[in-house]
Amino acid sequence: MNTKRFNTLSWRLAGFGLASLVLAALIIMVLFWGASMLLWLNPSRSFWGVKLLRWVINNIGSIPVVLIIGIPLYTFFFLALTKNTMSYVRSISSGVQNMADGNLSFRIAVTGTEELGTLADNINKMAGRLKSAMDEERAAAIAKDELITGVSHDLRTPLTSVLGFLEYVEKDRYADEIELRYYISIAYDKSLTLKKLIDDLFEYTRITSSGLPLRQEPVNLGNLLEQLAEEFVPVLEAAGMSYSIRTDPGPLVIQGDADELVRLYENLFTNAVRYGKEGKQLDISVFRRQDQVVAVCTNYGPPIPAGDLPHLFQRFYRVDKSRSRKTGGSGLGLAIAKSIAELHGGVITATSSRKQTAFETSFPQCIP
The missing domain is CATH 1.10.287.130 (Signal transduction histidine kinase, dimerisation/phosphotransfer (DHp) domain)
Incomplete structure (x- = not known):
């Protein structure tokens, strides 16, 4: 038997109504039994209560008396039994008013599995989505x-x-x-x-922009970086640098847009030349880590202060503003690299020490 069908607000209210009717009927029956016993125990009718009872029966009638007593009893029991439910309705109404007043962080307590609990849960979810949308709009502004x-x-x-x-x-x-x-x-x-x-x-x-189309296809990241590094040799030589690349054996394939990935690593190589040419070397390694394909670009220039690392991929952020302007940096290269990585479902991070600075990208491996 499907119990969920009966675990609804309408069935609960019907149950409260039936229970109130039964309780009112029981009390009326007890009163009727008591009146009958009183009439039986005092047949002489000398007791004033018996006289009143006889007058009510003869002049008003049993049915009106039952209605006069039963309706208030039914109302009392129904209100008593539905007290928690109506209190929850008022709680939902108060919560909605809070949200309407702008407090979208407010959450209504979700109790029970019938319609009111579902309603409260849906209102909370709606408020959460609305708050997220407003936060995103503020962040965009x-x-x-x-x-x-x-x-x-x-x-x-x-x-x-x-x-x-x-x-x-x-x-x-x-x-x-x-x-x-x-x-x-x-x-x-x-x-x-x-x-x-x-x-x-x-x-x-x-x-x-959210509408940037990507031409997704399997891309061997190792081969792509080998070719790009070779094309970058004139730029490296002009800066007095050389490069080495190490790739794991076997396919290092990801799903992505080759042109956009080239832009990502061109920015990383350019950054290494601009700020790491004192180290004379750019090292590139591509390997598998669990179900990810990882590429690391390492230069050996001056270290990046720890306080600047979390901000490297922000728009127009420069570690040394005067030095960056001198070298022609726009402050957008790493922000572009981060956006391309995220469009491909990947992650880009940076680490720096006195010995080296490394930019690591990782993407989900494409398994044919």
Whole structure:
């Protein structure tokens, strides 16, 4: 027999009504039995109570008396039996009012498995989802403001330089052609910096937008990094660096978009060249760890302070702002790398010591 069918609010109220009716009927029966005994024990009718009882029976009748007594009794027992249920309804109503007033952290106690318990649970879930949505909206608004602030700050510096040196040229404020070329060269370099920042910003907004399509296919991460490292040799040599790569035997396959993964590791390699060229070496290793394919890019430049490590993948974050501007860093490369990794269901982390700095990515292994 399906007991869940009867464990509902309607069946409970029906049960309370039936129980109230039975209790009222029992009390009426006891009163009727008592009245009958009183009439039987005092046949002379000398007792005033017996006279009153006879008058009520003869002038009012038994049925009206039963109704006059039974209805209040039924009402009393029904209210007494439904007290906890109605108290729970008021508790749900109060909780909904709290949430309507803006307290979305409030939770209604869930008791029982009938409709009221389910209703309270659903209201709590709705409030939780609404709170999460509002928190995400606030976070998005804060992120947008921070992005605008960061972009405005980072664009203003090179743009000011470009305009300043072009003004010198426009107003002929140079001594000779050598000084003219010097001014133009500086303006050109600053323009390249400006273009790099705009390109990185476009790339970041493209990747972090929810609608970015990924061409998912099996990608051998070991082969991809071997090819990319070989293509990166001219950049490494220009910085006085070399590289080594070690890959585990066998396929190191993940599911992903090869073009986006190339962008991820290009950013990591560029970061290693920009900030780790003093160590003269970039080491790359790709291996399996349980059901993950892990790639580690290690450079041997100056260590990153422990306080900066948790913030490395934030937009526009720089460990050394003056040094980063000098090297042309936009502060978006690692944020882009993190976004690409997360789009592929992966994780990127950084560790640093006096000896080395390592960026580790891990992705779920693709099993054919």
